[in-house]
Amino acid sequence: MTLGEDTPGTVDVRCERLVPGDPAWLWHFHRAHSMLLVPLAAAAVEQPAQLPDGVDPVAALAAWEALCAALPEALRTHVPEPVDPFAEPAEHRDPRESVVNRVCRLATEERDRVARGSGLWGPDGREHIPVHLVEIAARDLDTLAALLDRLTKVLAGRLHGTALLDRIAGQHPYPLGPSTASSLCFNVRILLDTLRPEPAPRDLALLRPLLAPADRADAGAPAPRVLTAGQEAAYRRFANRIADVVCQGDMRESASFAWRY
Structure with missing residues (x-):
């Protein structure tokens, strides 16, 4: 962590x-913005009496925007869509392929697309999904945590404001089904x-050389970097932690999610 002066009288x-x-x-990062924070901030202007007590949606939206600004440009500007097993034209689908297998195949293809060109290669010859180091303000996390709490x-x-949250959820369904305020x-x-x-200091030290701006090879692609055994272990710990976060501890789903990395 580093301390930097923000505005007179405060330390950020x-x-x-x-x-x-x-x-x-x-997808989850950007959906937090489009499906909840933006509609809540709009309601603060248009329907303030319907807001839950004790929330500041405008400050929460500004906090998310500050976090987003810290991301690499490609992560800010490319808003991914969820895997839709019915998006493929019917004539391109294998009628013998189940919906579950189709979802897995499409997710794997998307994973390979993202990993391709990352320049991060495991000792086993598999190219990894890239990892980025960003610097953010703790107070932005605190602002969003207060809103979520x-x-x-x-x-x-089911306190005052629940009706507004339910209405926002109804107006922003997921592509494959309805959403709820809780979702x-x-x-x-x-x-x-x-x-x-906070990242484990040892893992951050191992991964930092891989996260620095890479040398450029042909066609602007990052120069290949083969992870050492220690770096691979640190990368796997990071991947497993993200999988546990997204899958909320479901061991089977978490293992499948982490495999993609």
Whole structure:
């Protein structure tokens, strides 16, 4: 962590964090913005009386925007879509392939697309999904955590503001099914559970050389970097932690998610 002066009379704590260049994780990050924070901030202007008590949606939106600004440009500008097993034209589908297998295949193809050109190669010859080092403000995480804590209590007790949250959820369904106010909050939880914990110093030291701006090879691609055994172990620990965050501890789903890295 480093300390930097923000505005007169305040000190802004800056934190180094690792974020994955993973479309599955980024989907949750950007959905927190489009499906919850933006509609809540709009309601603060248009329907302030319907807001839950004790929330500041405008500050929460500004906090998310500050976190987003810290990401590499490719992660800010490319908003991934979830894997839709029915997006492929029917004539391109194998009628013998189940929906579950189709989802797995499409997810693997997306994973390979993201990993291709990352320049990070495991000792086994597999190219990894990229990892990025970002510097963010702790207070932005605190602002979002305060919002999430309050919304969780409102929904648990069906307190004032629940109707607005339910209405926002109804207006922003997931592509493959309806959303709920709790599922919208889940996107914020994934963001916080990823960014609030401080990376293990040893793992950060092992991975830092891989996260620095890489030398450029042909066609602007990063120069290949083969991870040492220690770096590979640190990378796997990072991948497993992200998988546990996204899958909320479900061991089977978490193992499948981490394999993609």
